[in-house]
Amino acid sequence: MYSILYVDDDEILLSVNKIYLEKNGDFSVDLASSATIALERIPAGKYDAILSDYQMPGMDGIALLKEVRQRHGNLPFILFTGKGREEVVMEALNHGADFYVQKGPDLKGMIAELKYKLNRAIERRRIGDDLKRSRQQMTDIINFLPDATFVIDTRGRVIAWNHAIEKMTGCRKEDILGKGDYEYAIPFFGERMPMLIDTVLQDPPALNQPCSGLRLPENKISQNLFAPRMNGGRGAHLWVHAGPLCDADGIVEGAIETIRDISDVHRIKHDLDQSLNANRGFANILPVGVYEIDLVCQLTFANTITYEMFGLVPEDFNLGINILDYIADPDRERAFREIQGAAKEGSSSGKEYLLQKSDGSTFPALIYGAPVIDPETKQPVGLRGVIIDLTRRKQEALALFESEERLKLILAGGDIGVWDVEMRNLAVHDIYNWCHSTLGYDFEPGKPLTVNACKALISPHDLPKIISAFYRHVEGKTPLFESNFRAQRRDGLWVRVTVRGKVIERTADGEPLRITGMIYAMSREPESDDPLTRSDP
Structure with missing residues (x-):
């Protein structure tokens, strides 16, 4: 039910129209016999609409409309006018009247029009108020x-x-x-x-x-x-x-x-991209393979050396590369277990695997890895590390082994020994076999002899010239340390030997750190006479 304030100086019309408007229970109508009385009642009445006659003494309907708009905003206002008052209608609409209704002899039709326009005006205002409240709510939400x-x-x-x-x-x-x-x-x-x-x-x-x-x-x-x-x-x-x-x-x-x-985010991303490019650029100049994989061994980064190792090109990365496909069958299962273990438990100390190139050929390599940790979850998400191709190292080791074996055969056939002296502690290395085969002594292998122990085997008569030859070489006066002397065998007999050597390492001050050389017997026949009783020829 809508509350209506009906304003008219004609009390008969007030009473009649009130009866008809309230007949169906849609409206509750309060009456005011003048505009002045109406303005006094509006603030306390909480009316849904104002219905006003135009022609009234003192203050007419247009003047009342102006006051209502000034004091009460968009409160619905309908004006009663007589026929032929078009100028009044235009003025009312220009000042904000919602509708107008012309008086006429058809009371029933007039009341029906009044009800319709009252409902229209009230609903339109409510819709407008709801829209205003909705927009205000939207504005408040947006402001927050x-x-x-x-x-x-x-x-x-x-x-x-x-x-x-x-x-x-x-x-x-x-x-x-x-x-x-x-x-x-x-x-x-x-x-x-x-x-x-x-x-x-x-x-x-x-x-x-x-x-x-x-x-x-x-x-x-x-x-x-x-x-x-x-x-x-x-x-x-x-x-x-x-x-x-x-x-x-x-x-x-x-x-x-x-x-x-997002300027800060963009700046951080830019710095991150620069750092990533710098890291990858650095990885590409390293002489070893650098890789990064996820927990299922899918390659997420590789440097140039890694691609070359396996006979791949960077374009293959877009097709998806699983590192397990490039580990030879005998090592593949072990490699997967050890990769998973390194990701969960920490860095790998380096494991050797037989790797397989894209053409099917194989090569030995040493793989190191450390877990990649997600900074948010603190959980491992992959592994990064280096791959070292051992092919050349193994070839060099084999060549060195073969060379050493050949040298041993030569030394054994010529009764030649090698020696190496550390000047810091005067320890003599690598002479055990010669001492055993030529002099008959059984020194403990792996335990270095001392220079003093070796001097005890040399004839005292020959020591001065050995020492002199040594210092001449150390001082740079001779290219080699070279001397002949007599050494006593375990059975007491004497053997003439030749020693040659060279300083191969010095301190920053020029002091000798390491001397190495060779020693051999000049004759296989020992001498029995005391070397102290005669001089060297």
């Missing part, structure tokens, strides 16, 4: 959003501009609300131009500003773009999201755009 947000209607006029976008752009909402013609683009781009929000209202969407990462999930659009006008002309990288605003029936009434300044 932490991201810069604005809303336009279907004609492109700004109807909401929240606090965050005021702070971002420096443009107050009082200066932008109600404006269209792409006014909202000026704070971002310095000119009027369509923004992402406008594409929501277009079919198909069209963008005029430089952008990247455009996505169209259903009827919402998001993109990354650069706004050159932001930050005093330094510009800003923005993430923008826009979508339609619809009423309860799904009819589009406007669009909303949310803007987030």
Whole structure:
């Protein structure tokens, strides 16, 4: 039931019309015999509408309408007029009357028109109030959003501009609300131009500003773009999201755009990309293979050497490379277990595997790995490390072994021994076999002899010339340390020997650190006489 204040100076009409209006229970009608009385009652009456005669003494209906609009806003107002008063009707409508009803002899028809127009005026006001409240709620919600947000209607006029976008752009909402013609683009781009929000209202969407990462999930659009006008002309990288605003029936009434300044994120990403490129560039100059795999051994990064090791090219990466496919069958299962263990338990100390190239050939390699840890979950997500091709190392080791074996045969056949002296501790190495075969002594293998122990085997008569030859070489006066002397065998007999050597390592001050050389018997026949009783020939 709607509450109506009916104003008329004709008390008969007041009573009659009240009866008819209240007849079906749709209206409750209060009566006022003058405009002055009506203005006194309106504040306390909570009326849904005012019904007023035009011609009344003192203050007519137009004057009452003006007062009602000034004091009570859009309170529905219907004016009674007589026939032939078109100028009154026009004035009433110009001052905000919702409807007018002409008086006439057809009372039943007049009352029906009154009821219809009262209902229309009241419902229209309620719809308007609901819309206003809804928009206010929307405005309040938008103002509480932490991201810069604005809303336009279907004609492109700004109807909401929240606090965050005021702070971002420096443009107050009082200066932008109600404006269209792409006014909202000026704070971002310095000119009027369509923004992402406008594409929501277009079919198909069209963008005029430089952008990247455009996505169209259903009827919402998001993109990354650069706004050159932001930050005093330094510009800003923005993430923008826009979508339609619809009423309860799904009819589009406007669009909303949310803007987030991601300049810091963009800067961090740029720095991260630079760091990543630097790391990968560094990896490409290393002389070993550098790799990164996930927990199922799928390759996520490899440097140039790694591709070359396996006979691959970087384009193969896009096809997917699983490192297990390039480990030979005998080692594949072990490799998978050890890779999983290294990812979970920590870095690998280095394991040797037989690896397989794309052409099927194999080569030995040493693989080191350390877990890749997710910074958020602190859990391993993969493994990164290095691959060292052992092919050349093994070939060199084999060649060295064969060379050493040949040298041993030569030394054994010629009764020749080698020796190596560390000057720091005067320890003599590698002479055990010769001492045993030539002199008959059984020194403990692996335990170094001392220079003093060796001097005890030399004839005292020969020591001075040996020492002299040594110092002449150390001082650079001779290219080699060379001398002949007599050494006593275990059975007491004497053997003439020759020793040759050279300093192969010195300190920064030139002091000898290491001397190496050879020793051999000049004759296989021992001498029995005492060397002290005669001099060397």
